[in-house]
Amino acid sequence: MPLPLHQAKAEFFRMLGHPVRIRVLELLQDGPKPVRDLLADIGVEASSLSAQLAVLRRSGIVTATRDGTTVVYALTSDEVAELLRVARKVLTGLLAGQNELLAMLREEERA
Template identity: 55%
Template sequence: MSAPPLYQLKADFFKTLGHPVRICVLELLSSRECAVAEILPEVGVEAAHLSQQLAILRRANLVATRREGSTVYYRLTTPEVADLLSAARSILSGVLAGQAELLADLQAPPAAALPPRPRPA
């Protein structure tokens, strides 16, 4: 049995990122390690749902944990995850800026775009 092709692994990786709660958690962890109790109010979901999303991120080796007493802390396993999120933010900013320009063009008065019609003689 051979290893899956690289493009399949990349697709699976991006599927792992394909949930708003997981992105929110990764964004929070991009700046520092956080306890679960710190993450929970930021993501605004039930504790059980957050636990499921954290488990997915752990299985994908995107986050790691450490325990201090009864508190569990999460951190990114590699700074490249934060770099990827930053690149996504930059790409989306460009896309949305382009859409804002298109919207402004659509909202401009249409007469300005057409030359005046010649009058019949």
């Protein structure tokens, strides 16, 4: 029996739920990158990056190709980049709302 859609979506968002994975996806928005560049940009241990790339690869959200001794990662679709852009917009809106609330609380304190 296939997973219910809401459960499949929850699994998808759980897969995204790691800061290193999000950073990898952000970096890949600009195009394919070799692992050495990802390592330099993210600044984590190679073993940690490798584990997170494996999760992304297994999920099908990134692909890995070999160019000689270099492994290059890429997003599997432009929709991943769009998802990150939408998430940024949602987060910006949430934070703006929190700033407004904070300003109201500070104003209330002064009164």
